[in-house]
Amino acid sequence: MIRTFNTHKIRTSTELDGFWKIKNPQTKKEYELLVPGGAEAIMELQNFQGVLQYYREFELEQEQNMLFTFHGVSFWATVFLDEVEIARHYNAFTAFTAFVPSIKAGNHVLRVEVDNRFSEASSLHIPNDYFSYNAINRPVQMDVVGNEWIEYVHATPLEKNNGWEVQVTGQIHSLQLQQGMMAEIEIDGIKEMTQIAVDGSFVTTIELKKATSWSPQTPNLYFVTTHLLKDGVIVDDLIERTGFRSVKVSDGKILLNDKPVFLKGFCRHEDAPIWGNALPFEMMVHDIDILKHLNCNSVRTSHYPNDQRFLDLCDEQGILVWEENHARGLSEQDMQNPSFKIQCKECNEEMVLQHYNHPSIYVWGILNECASDTPYGRECYAEQFAQIRALDQTRPLTFASCKFFTDICLDLVDIVSMNLYAGWYHDTPPQIYVKQISEWVKRVGGQNKPLIISEFGAGAIYGFHDYLGRIKWSEERQADLLEEQITAYLNDPDVQGLYIWQLTDCKVCESWAEKRPKCENNKGVVDRYRRPKMAYECVKKLFESKDKIR
Template sequence: MDIFDIEDFDSLVYNVIKINLISGGKNVYRLFNTHNVRRVREAEGLWDFRTENGKYDGKLTVPSCWEMIPTLASYKGKAEYRRSFTLGGNVRLVFKGVSHTARVYVDGDFVSEHYNAYTEFHTDLSLSYGEHEIKVEVDNSYSEASALHVENDYYTYGGIIRPLLIEELGDGVINYVHFTTKQTSDGWSATVITEIESLSQEDATYTLRYTLDGKTYTEKNIAVPAGECVTVCREYTFDGVKDYSIEAPNLYTLCAELCCGEMVVDDLIDRVAFREIRVDGKKLLLNGKPLRLLGFNRHEDYNSLGSSVPLQAMMRDIALMKDAGANGIRTCHYPNDELFLDLCDEMGLFVWEEAHARGLEEKQMRNPNFLPQSLNCIDEMITYHYNHPSIFCWGILNECSSETEYGRYCYRTLFDRIISLDSSRPRTFASNKHFRDICFDLEEIVSANFYPGWYDFADLKAPDLMTKSLMEYAEKHESGNKPFIISEIGAGAIYGYRSETRCKWSEERQAEILDEQLSAVLANEDVTGVFIWQFADVRVDESWFSSRPKSMNNKGIVDTYRRKKLAFEVVKRHFCVK
């Protein structure tokens, strides 16, 4: 059966076609309109582009990775983008992702700087009406200034890799609306937190109006001092709404309108859902019912496109993962494009979203920039992705130094920041320190990465013993039972390489190991979830060449072009067991 014949995709394909028609076939940054009042345009298309070293001076599309240009396929360094637009009044430039450091100038004046390829940022401007030049200096090189983007088991591409939006604002602005649901004995309630910002030089009084499921909720007399932000927190009850689940991912449109007198001066539209995630002993519960997750680790990397992945390619990935029986995705090892999260919301694929960091030793975590950059990543990830019902947990610090006291201090610091921003979702991290880990008590879900039969050549019955031993160790050192997720497990294969000896890197060897691994770990009913490493092969930094044939992490069950390996059907057989 063709994967796009899956019944679930009918509404998804319809929505994608509709939004493409509305946008005139331009790049899509969300699956739905986020504003009716606020004017938003995308700054996509060709920009003037040149590299600092002079290797390229011409045009480049936004969004994209500069590695798509043959002469820049491995370029690490600085480059600049330039383009002029007709603008005026209060203007907000919204960058969905620039890899990895951006310095923004308007008409030659520096206006903002941002670090981290995978989180959104914006800058507000007050401009006279006319033509204005936007210049963005981008740097994807490694240095002491960059604590998170380091030589790693995935590649740091360069460029404006996600959409860039130009928003025209009034004097009052809705910055965000956070919608937190709670299941009650007779239905659902929700806490709604809204941040309103004044861009005016005068104090103002506003009315805030929410609309959801045909009902309107109004909050009057909200005083906002000139140039300041005010947070409004209210709780409402909702009758007759449908739960959100894997089988029925029911979504609702929440429209927030900011009114001054009778005039609507700003709005913000988002999709929300009624679902509650909580931990009860060893169980992860969705709306009070046990949830078991079967999924994949997925990098944002698509053959020659790099980390600037278009909507159609995202759909292809989700279709393949759904076809393999997955109900979960881990965004290794950074926050994902919000458009991909929209697709997961629509399809009922539950997401472990992870703040950026992988494999950092204590020395790297002592970099003075590490904690500030990590905290900022968490702030932006949660602020902008809060309402996605598909996100079931927040993750941090994959395979970092969770066996040291300083590492523990860092884990605690980052978890504390998450709790301050969102206490409604459980927290976790993927550990490879196993029986040396001293941070299991800090998280609500214990997660471990291990690769029996691949890295250690152990007896393939070892996955069961390894799982049991790790669960016992975690239980002993965390002062209580918790859900246990195998956050990485798998083996590697080079697509098309077949071997009668079933040697390492052959498709036969990968399929055999995954079959043995999944047979063992899925038989343990106390395993709350399994995320296979990984969905698709990805490019890695060349410093990893000795253990990564072709400078690729080849553990995908599909290759970088999404061609299926033998392991695909093995995983599907295990995941699709009812």
């Protein structure tokens, strides 16, 4: 499954999921596994770091132009068709394509060389508080295309006269663009024709007088169907989906469709035993069910862009999404890596262009807990915010900071977000610490901006109990601290949203083992198998009673 809905009716698209061969070039041993999937699913290759070769055969009945899309390969990918290189890509969490013209009829071999080693060439993929798996972690598809095809279509909802209109923009890829090519766009039964410009772009606006808004309570969605016409004949199509809603920031509040919204949610990693970061769709559905059962209305995609299928589910289920680029805990020295700026720029562009149409995404985030307390760090934050604002003017921007009382970038954001672990990493009571942070934020660029507590929580090893002593790492201690933290933050009038760290436990790199029992970040309210800890019921009750507390 590529998306939760069909994206083509005209273009022939084939999913290349299923069994692939995998080969370790060092040992020469070969295995078989399901893709999406990776080394974690093979007993001999768990915790693997290195290069693996994933390959499979496919057959064409006639000569075709083919467009291959890899929705996620962790982390470096080099793609070969019949041993000829056709693509390279860095970053596990965004899609990339490879166009190959005139592939002959017959059998062919698609091979992907996957490298998850750390190196100086990699600025974002470093030893971290989550594991860097070797995997084709998201779906692969193969499309038959002609000499022209639709690269992307973006639908931007605009409020008009108590209703909605949609500005539709898009881009055509053409081997030889011809005059007179047209795009036909249909939304909710209304069609508009627009001409393709000489650079392959197109734009039109469609007024929808009867459209209903998207919100967590009413997640109404609309298909945006685009046909590409050449000499009056449809040669390609793309079906996207959107929802009509506005996101604004005003007087310290986050406004969804001009109404204040308070965010209750979790930070979530794509991680599970056996599958690693190649979560099956069924696990995504289950995670959404957990979020809704916990009375959440939001999720933070820490610390990277998420799978399109998970975002589709958030659109459908009314879960508001904070999506962020792939960068976590980088020092100024890390950010001075010669590859850092270009790799962030590529990740940002791919994230926004590929996920633009999801109405559930209400904010873009960048550079979690990086060097926002230094002049060079500020330069990086400013550059990336400017880049994203040029790509999307409809969503606010933020980043999660842990630079308490030293951050110099809070004036750059629309929403101030702080990671506070009061009671876990220090003993300051959360109700006092959040007030200290809030007052400081107002003095350094955060005045009249919403404040989100973007991380807070406590660790607990599943099944470890200490009913009387309630020591750290016991389920009792985690439940106690979460109750104290949530109650404090809900009672603070400046706080407009909470993201607990984290939904599920996750595997971490071994270099973090001294701080992470079992080589896991154990702050989930469920473990890696999604078994609830004691804190689960505490969070559920407090989130349910939010309005009463507040």
